[in-house]
Amino acid sequence: MNIIVCIKQVPNTAQVQLDPQTNTLIRQGLPSIINPDDKAALTEALRQKEEKGAHVTVLCMGPRQASLALTEAIALGADEGVLLCDSAFAGSDTLATAYLLSLAIRRIGGYDLILCGRQAIDGDTAQVGPELAQRLDIPQISYVEAFTLQAHTVLARQKWEDGYEMLQAEMPCLLTVMQNQKQGRLPNLPNLLKAFQTREIQIWDKSHLRGLEIRRIGLEGSPTRVVRVFTPVQKGKCLRIEGDPKEAAASLVNYLKKMLTN
Amino acid sequence: MAINFDDVKNIWVYAEQRHGKLMNVALELIGEGYRLSREMPEGTKVCGVLIGAEEDVKPLEAELFAYGADEVYVLADPLLKQYTTDGYAKVLTDAIEEIKPEIVIFGATHIGRDLAPRVAARLDTGLTADCTRLDIDMNHYINFLETKTTCNTKGLTPEDPKKDLLKQTRPAFGGNLMATIVTPRTRPTMSTVRPGVMKKREKDTSLKGEAINVKVNLTAADIHTQVVDVVKAAKEIVSLTDADIICSGGRGLGGPEGFNLIKEFADKVGGVVGSSRAAVDAGWIDHSHQVGQTGTTVKPKIYFACGISGAIQHLAGMQTSDCIVAINKDPDAPIFEVADYGIVGDLYKVIPQIIAEWDNAEDLLAERSK
Numbered sequence: 001m002n003i004i005v006c007i008k009q010v011p012n013t014a015q016v017q018l019d020p021q022t023n024t025l026i027r028q029g030l031p032s033i034i035n036p037d038d039k040a041a042l043t044e045a046l047r048q049k050e051e052k053g054a055h056v057t058v059l060c061m062g063p064r065q066a067s068l069a070l071t072e073a074i075a076l077g078a079d080e081g082v083l084l085c086d087s088a089f090a091g092s093d094t095l096a097t098a099y100l101l102s103l104a105i106r107r108i109g110g111y112d113l114i115l116c117g118r119q120a121i122d123g124d125t126a127q128v129g130p131e132l133a134q135r136l137d138i139p140q141i142s143y144v145e146a147f148t149l150q151a152h153t154v155l156a157r158q159k160w161e162d163g164y165e166m167l168q169a170e171m172p173c174l175l176t177v178m179q180n181q182k183q184g185r186l187p188n189l190p191n192l193l194k195a196f197q198t199r200e201i202q203i204w205d206k207s208h209l210r211g212l213e214i215r216r217i218g219l220e221g222s223p224t225r226v227v228r229v230f231t232p233v234q235k236g237k238c239l240r241i242e243g244d245p246k247e248a249a250a251s252l253v254n255y256l257k258k259m260l261t262n
Numbered sequence: 263m264a265i266n267f268d269d270v271k272n273i274w275v276y277a278e279q280r281h282g283k284l285m286n287v288a289l290e291l292i293g294e295g296y297r298l299s300r301e302m303p304e305g306t307k308v309c310g311v312l313i314g315a316e317e318d319v320k321p322l323e324a325e326l327f328a329y330g331a332d333e334v335y336v337l338a339d340p341l342l343k344q345y346t347t348d349g350y351a352k353v354l355t356d357a358i359e360e361i362k363p364e365i366v367i368f369g370a371t372h373i374g375r376d377l378a379p380r381v382a383a384r385l386d387t388g389l390t391a392d393c394t395r396l397d398i399d400m401n402h403y404i405n406f407l408e409t410k411t412t413c414n415t416k417g418l419t420p421e422d423p424k425k426d427l428l429k430q431t432r433p434a435f436g437g438n439l440m441a442t443i444v445t446p447r448t449r450p451t452m453s454t455v456r457p458g459v460m461k462k463r464e465k466d467t468s469l470k471g472e473a474i475n476v477k478v479n480l481t482a483a484d485i486h487t488q489v490v491d492v493v494k495a496a497k498e499i500v501s502l503t504d505a506d507i508i509c510s511g512g513r514g515l516g517g518p519e520g521f522n523l524i525k526e527f528a529d530k531v532g533g534v535v536g537s538s539r540a541a542v543d544a545g546w547i548d549h550s551h552q553v554g555q556t557g558t559t560v561k562p563k564i565y566f567a568c569g570i571s572g573a574i575q576h577l578a579g580m581q582t583s584d585c586i587v588a589i590n591k592d593p594d595a596p597i598f599e600v601a602d603y604g605i606v607g608d609l610y611k612v613i614p615q616i617i618a619e620w621d622n623a624e625d626l627l628a629e630r631s632k
Binding site for chain 1: 347348351371372375376378379380382383384386387388389390391392407410411412413424429433434435436438439440441442443444445446447448486487488489490491492493494555556563564575577581585587588598599600601602603604605606607608611612614615616618619620622
């Protein structure tokens with residue numbers, strides 16, 4: 001059983017603060033983490049490894065320092081890591097990223113299962129997984145809460161807004177996994193030592209990807225283009241209602257009543 | 263397969279249905295598509311696209327026309343009775359390649375977010391996720407930037423080179439930023455749009471039309487996943503997007519029992535219970551109640567934020583509410599920056615008083631039930 005887990009290193013957006021003067025993001029000192037849904041995917045892969053035996057390869061695209069995410073993954077129990085790193089890859093949108101990942105996965109080869117996180121906390125698009133599955137021409141199951149592996153198939157629990165479905169797919173296939181509460185995992189000492197002595201992280205640039213078409217990658221090769229980034233303005237016209245709770249509540253209900261009847 | 267720019271025409275809305283019932287967001291997007299189509303070259307139409315088994319989708323045609331669709335396409339086949347990524351992606355991609363719409367929009371539901379990227383990759387075109395605003399008209403867009411954002415619009419004119427492109431605006435970076443994204447060189451432009459953000463048109467049953475049946479070319483061998491079981495949640499479905507009034511609680515409640523008061527409050531005012539991410543992460547309430555960038559986007563008539571400090575990711579999901587009321591002990595809490603009315607005080611003292619006062623406002627209740 002060969003499992004490839006795609007992970008992304010992201011800034012911890014839960015800790016972002018705005019500069020109150022300029023209304024821009026304070027990016028400095030923002031810690032980088034493995035994207036939470038991707039970490040859930042990794043945890044599930046390692047669980048399979050423990051229960052049934054599997055070789056787990058972790059694949060990441062990003063700048064040089066993103067190899068730290070791979071080191072962490074190996075410390076947690078993954079067998080090897082591949083970092084896709086090239087200035088030509090920078091600025092790739094979801095479709096261009098999926099294309100690059102598909103070429104890397106073809107080079108790794110021999111996979112039974114691809115696991116991705118459902119979505120990344122910096123982009124929240126949830127697109128790379130399904131676009132990658134299409135590029136590899138394999139079935140996908142998204143929004144996976146849990147899954148089990150059978151001889152040649154995967155049985156996965158897909159979350160819906162109002163319940164869930166149990167879906168079965170032939171392997172090879174791709175699952176996008178959601179974070180859940182039971183996925184905390186700590187590195188053990190042998191894995192930790194391996195992670196820091198490892199030669200198992202390979203760094204691949206564009207020369208490693210056979211058949212790569214430059215016109216399909218990077219900023220220029222991406223079909224979508226970000227033209228403007230901004231922060232919303234705050235309303236800043238809050239009417240503060242003073243008085244003891246009873247008076248304040250009475251005034252508030254009065255205002256709301258007027259607003260709704262206008 | 264690339265689609266030629268000169269051939270494309272019209273806006274398609276994926277009219278998502280489940281078990282023969284249209285999702286609300288489908289009608290919202292017909293409304294938005296109608297608005298956008300009238301800003302595009304004359305004759306541009308908004309078209310609803312139904313996919314499913316014939317007995318499920320046929321009865322929905324009239325509803326799409328009544329809510330403003332100029333045309334309705336029907337892709338029906340027994341193999342489409344249940345949603346499968348492979349089946350739906352294949353027939354929709356085939357139809358797009360054949361009929362060549364300029365824009366295709368989907369509700370950002372689980373199905374929409376599963377289907378749209380698969381179709382976009384087949385078509386080699388751009389897809390923008392979770393949009394909260396769409397613009398064609400440059401004046402509308404510039405006005406939005408000037409009044410609702412900190413964006414510098416200097417040098418931006420109605421004759422901008424992007425004037426004919428669909429400008430897709432969405433929260434980014436965990437809701438800390440907004441970004442506008444275009445798809446300049448491939449067609450169709452594809453987007454998923456958050457449920458609850460766009461406006462339905464007034465239903466007009468005098469609007470009628472003849473649906474167009476599109477030939478579907480699908481075999482069982484095209485579908486590689488199998489639905490083994492469908493389980494509906496036993497718990498009550500929280501319909502945040504449809505609610506007129508939402509009472510949300512956050513970390514300021516101090517513990518899970520605080521939601522008892524929020525529930526009582528919501529029951530009194532005829533609203534539903536929402537929550538911040540902090541309260542969900544603390545395990546005080548189920549994720550289905552969560553409002554915000556990683557939860558549900560809402561736009562009620564009144565949003566009560568109780569003990570919610572106003573993290574940006576929360577604001578991203580509720581700041582377009584008609585009226586926001588903040589109740590918080592901390593006078594400097596960011597929630598007051600977006601609120602219309604604020605009460606600085608202990609929510610455990612303030613809310614019971616609002617509940618008591620609400621009974622004195624029969625007019626208000628009467629107005630709401632209209």
